[in-house]
Amino acid sequence: MDLWINVQTLIWLFPILFIFHDFEEIIMVENWLNKNRHEVYKRLPQKLADRVVKQFSMSTAQFAFAVLIIFLFVSSSTIMANQYLTHGAFANIYFFTAVTLTFFIHAFTHIGQAIFFRSITPGAITSLIIILPYSLVL
Numbered sequence: 001m002d003l004w005i006n007v008q009t010l011i012w013l014f015p016i017l018f019i020f021h022d023f024e025e026i027i028m029v030e031n032w033l034n035k036n037r038h039e040v041y042k043r044l045p046q047k048l049a050d051r052v053v054k055q056f057s058m059s060t061a062q063f064a065f066a067v068l069i070i071f072l073f074v075s076s077s078t079i080m081a082n083q084y085l086t087h088g089a090f091a092n093i094y095f096f097t098a099v100t101l102t103f104f105i106h107a108f109t110h111i112g113q114a115i116f117f118r119s120i121t122p123g124a125i126t127s128l129i130i131i132l133p134y135s136l137v138l
Contacts, residue, residue: 010138011081014100017134018074021126022067028122030060039117073099104135 033056041049081096083089107127114124
């Protein structure tokens with residue numbers, strides 16, 4: 001595998017794959033919640049359903065802004081990991097490891113939601129075809 005992909009390539013793929021995954025969420029979340037609000041209340045206890053609906057009741061623009069903030073962490077962790085490989089001034093592989101591990105674990109929440117709601121939920125498709133394979137290779 002080293003012939004076609006190396007560690008530095010894997011590091012720089014992280015922000016790109018993060019954006020693919022979060023575009024899926026940005027595009028789907030508002031519409032999905034509007035269509036499935038009743039299903040959330042049907043399957044979850046009232047207090048938990050209220051919390052979920054409140055947390056995700058935002059416009060697409062608001063959700064995109066939240067993703068932008070997270071993307072800043074993803075980008076900075078990527079730059080620091082690259083600095084680690086090139087012995088740069090801002091070298092830190094641990095931050096990158098923590099952020100990518102969080103990304104990997106986050107995929108299971110999407111997959112779990114899809115199983116729980118028995119439907120495609122925002123982020124489930126890219127969790128299966130992008131996050132899990134990337135994380136396992138990384």
